[in-house]
Amino acid sequence: MLKRLMLSCLAMVSTGTAFAALPQVQSDLAALGRGSSWTPAGQITLAFETHHPQGMLKIGDRYFMSSVEIQERPEKYQQPQGGMDRSPGKGRAHLFQFDQNGKLLRDIVLAEGEGDIYHPGGIETDGKYIYVPVAEYRPNSRSVLYRIEIKTGKVEEVLRYNDHLGGVVIDPAGGKLHMVSWGSRRWYSWDLNGAGLPITATARMQANPLSYIDYQDCHHMEGELALCSGVAYMGGHPSGESIGLGGLEVVNFNEGRVVAGFPG
Template sequence: MAMLHLASSLSVAAAPGSSDAQLEHARLVGALALQGEIFHVQGLALDPDHVWITSVDHAGRRAFLHVFDRASGRYLRRIELTDGARYHPGGLSLSGGSLWVPVAEMRPDSSAVLLEIDAATLTVHRRIAVSDHIGCIAAEGQRLVAGNWDSRMLYEFDLARSDRPVRVVKNPSATHFQDMKFADGQLVAGGNTSWLAGTLDWIDPATMRVTRSLKAGSIGAVRPFGRGGPITGEGMAIEGRELYVLPEDGPSRVFHFRLDA
């Protein structure tokens, strides 16, 4: 139901125009323009009615969670997530009624806090301290997988047992993951390999081995001179064969791709 809801709204939205959007084994369906201020995009999550986005205001050293209407792209609200020296929000995930968002210091080998936020009230329910920069997180029930700076290492949590990681493994891909989600029993992660390219990888959560990888090009003028970059370089959400990416800083568009079977 959620997949069809956003697919229909994006399909009737304005085409992405001159974008050179490319994703291996996928077709660009459409794009939804978001009508509100966003800073440097960090993550994307979807529910049937909302588009959730994290962004960092580098100049102001502030972290934000933004909420938009899923059907129209209309701005609804935002909350600030800045936590002292920690002002870098990362890729986020929605599991049940909770949004999981990491907020970290803006440097590697530093510190972060993992926030569990009630999606209905935007109240913070839980805070988990991590002695490393955490830039993205995937959540499924009591299980979390989080990537540090450039996702060089992946931290796995079992919250039914402890707030401490139960396993830390090296990223099986050369890609710098920026956003990751659990989908159909797999960990799906997107990120950049250069200023102009990236990949979308499927990882077996049990073995932490890559089972599938798709190459991605870029959208628009690439940062730092433009506002775009690799398709998979920032926000990413997936529902079955429907992939949604947010590679541009504000003003931003959610691009909708349909993956091959």
């Protein structure tokens, strides 16, 4: 089954080093506003089943995309059971590698044998590894963070945590790992050692100071800044319908604040 992939000019496709490597990215972001025009930068027809894409990177002339293959959707409980508001569902976590012609080069299945943990989130790179969190498909659950060596495809477990962790940011200069919970309402941070692994299993947790977009994919920019994209669904209309609003936010996870936000 063929899928089309639209790459927006500021869609969350990292260059594999940092957004700072792109000319004038900081000033371009600062110039965005409600009246900004968004123009597709290109279109790739993918010659494979993409399932439900989550995060994406571009490294050289190769693309990497995380995706969840949903085999059984979670169902909401009438009353919480065991602290959970829904059933776990079933599925598989994929990391696809494909070229600029849409040809699938590699399909790495993550979290095999982990039971209810099968939903990947946004992805990140430090230039050597791609980092992919895989969680249960429900809030307040469990996650495993993996890193995959770009050259070989070798998979290594980085950490486990008792929460649903989605977006991930690696700050190589600051030696920090940042991750966000379901809906990005909680931010978690770890110090990294020389091997790029968390020094302790304990994370520093901060509440997201804003109630706007739920981050889907985040990438390190420069210094302490990261760029996160996502969607907010606003309810409360008498019709019962919700409205989806997309956006970008520049975040300083170390300071626990959103530096700037842009509709998108």
